[in-house]
Amino acid sequence: MEFRHLGRSGLMVSEISYGNWITHGSQVEEDAARQCVRAALDEGITTFDTADVYAGTKAEEVLGRALQGVRRESLEIFTKVYWPTGKGPNDRGLSRKHITESLHGSLRRLQTDYVDLYQAHRFDYETPLEETLRTFDDLVRQGKVLYIGVSEWTAEQIGRALKIADEMGLDRLVSNQPQYSMLWRVIEAEVVPLSEKEGVGQIVFSPIGQGVLTGKYLPGQPPPEGSRATDPSGGNFISRMLKDDVLTRVQELQPIAGDLGLSMAQLAVAWVLQNPNVSSAIVGASRPEQVRDNVKASGVKLDAEVLKKIDDVLGPVVERDPSKTVSPEKRP
Ligand SMILES: NC(=O)c1ccc[n+]([C@@H]2O[C@H](COP(=O)([O-])OP(=O)(O)OC[C@H]3O[C@@H](n4cnc5c(N)ncnc54)[C@H](OP(=O)(O)O)[C@@H]3O)[C@@H](O)[C@H]2O)c1
Numbered sequence: 001m002e003f004r005h006l007g008r009s010g011l012m013v014s015e016i017s018y019g020n021w022i023t024h025g026s027q028v029e030e031d032a033a034r035q036c037v038r039a040a041l042d043e044g045i046t047t048f049d050t051a052d053v054y055a056g057t058k059a060e061e062v063l064g065r066a067l068q069g070v071r072r073e074s075l076e077i078f079t080k081v082y083w084p085t086g087k088g089p090n091d092r093g094l095s096r097k098h099i100t101e102s103l104h105g106s107l108r109r110l111q112t113d114y115v116d117l118y119q120a121h122r123f124d125y126e127t128p129l130e131e132t133l134r135t136f137d138d139l140v141r142q143g144k145v146l147y148i149g150v151s152e153w154t155a156e157q158i159g160r161a162l163k164i165a166d167e168m169g170l171d172r173l174v175s176n177q178p179q180y181s182m183l184w185r186v187i188e189a190e191v192v193p194l195s196e197k198e199g200v201g202q203i204v205f206s207p208i209g210q211g212v213l214t215g216k217y218l219p220g221q222p223p224p225e226g227s228r229a230t231d232p233s234g235g236n237f238i239s240r241m242l243k244d245d246v247l248t249r250v251q252e253l254q255p256i257a258g259d260l261g262l263s264m265a266q267l268a269v270a271w272v273l274q275n276p277n278v279s280s281a282i283v284g285a286s287r288p289e290q291v292r293d294n295v296k297a298s299g300v301k302l303d304a305e306v307l308k309k310i311d312d313v314l315g316p317v318v319e320r321d322p323s324k325t326v327s328p329e330k331r332p
Helices: 030-042 054-066 096-110 129-141 155-168 191-198 209-214 234-241 244-251 254-260 264-273 288-297 304-317
Strands: 003-005 012-014 016-019 047-049 076-081 115-120 145-150 173-176 201-205 278-283
Touching: 003 278, 012 016, 012 278, 016 030, 016 288, 030 054, 030 288, 047 278, 054 096, 076 096, 096 115, 096 129, 115 129, 115 173, 129 145, 129 155, 145 155, 155 173, 155 191, 191 201, 209 234, 209 244, 209 264, 244 304, 254 264, 254 304, 264 278, 264 288, 278 288
Parallel strands: 016 047, 016 278, 047 076, 076 115, 115 145, 145 173, 173 201, 201 278
Antiparallel strands: 003 012
């Protein structure tokens, strides 16, 4: 496993991290979840990503139990706040009250005194940015959070937050967590250039397109049994990528991966890691074998000719529109 700096910070993260959205506390049983975490640790993954909202807070509990007994200093634990964790009007968003309370819940569930990175899971139009950033800074001063980041913020929102932090002398954002894959490149036009200039690293999610880029979903065929597309919660999220024109072109990537001696999942993860602004690619897994497959993408170099072949194959199905980075106008 190779390691990278998280943005311009001093923190090192494994360039492949393990995330537990859809899986822990939901699609997979606790035993399988534990085996995936064990496989991740055995393969050299040190960075783990979760969120308060995953599986209605259960995902953090499962991860907390799975990491019990592992030396805390050998791990980087990331979680997030924004989406609802309860029914009340203050159980959501980025207010001082919800951020503070949600972090306390996350620390309890993860069985740790601090998280390495605390991320605003979307932009909250209903809270002044100064309030959010001051609260994050307070949690850093209290030692409960070591670094702060955001997820799916636009370049304009990230830039504004950095300006306020500088003016108010607050801790700066070190990371953004966007969706990024061969199929979804919306950060390249605006978020990446701003982030490179400002020392913000991308911790990218769904690098394998939720499984689509493994090539296991075939055009015109029902999804394979036990895959995310057949899961009641996961199915909704992946369905927008399961279009025949996308799946047909993905099949055409098979010879490119084969010539390089890579699995399709490895090619997908290696592809996002070619971008130097990416600090880490967060992979999900429903089985330990998937983790073992995916980690072999660490350290793989893809030359310009391979990158061009991939672009030629995927052509019009690649999404590049920066306006696709959106947060809800009203709190959910
Ligand atoms: N910040 C955000 O808003 C946000 C949003 C989404 C995700 N995330 C983070 O990013 C993490 C990863 O997201 P993701 O799970 O969508 O990423 P992904 O790595 O693109 O997809 C993971 C899924 O693909 C399938 N898969 C993975 N490796 C495979 C392999 N080698 N062979 C066959 N199938 C394979 C598995 O699903 P099946 O076996 O069930 O098919 C697995 O659960 C999440 O856990 C979370 O931490 C963040």
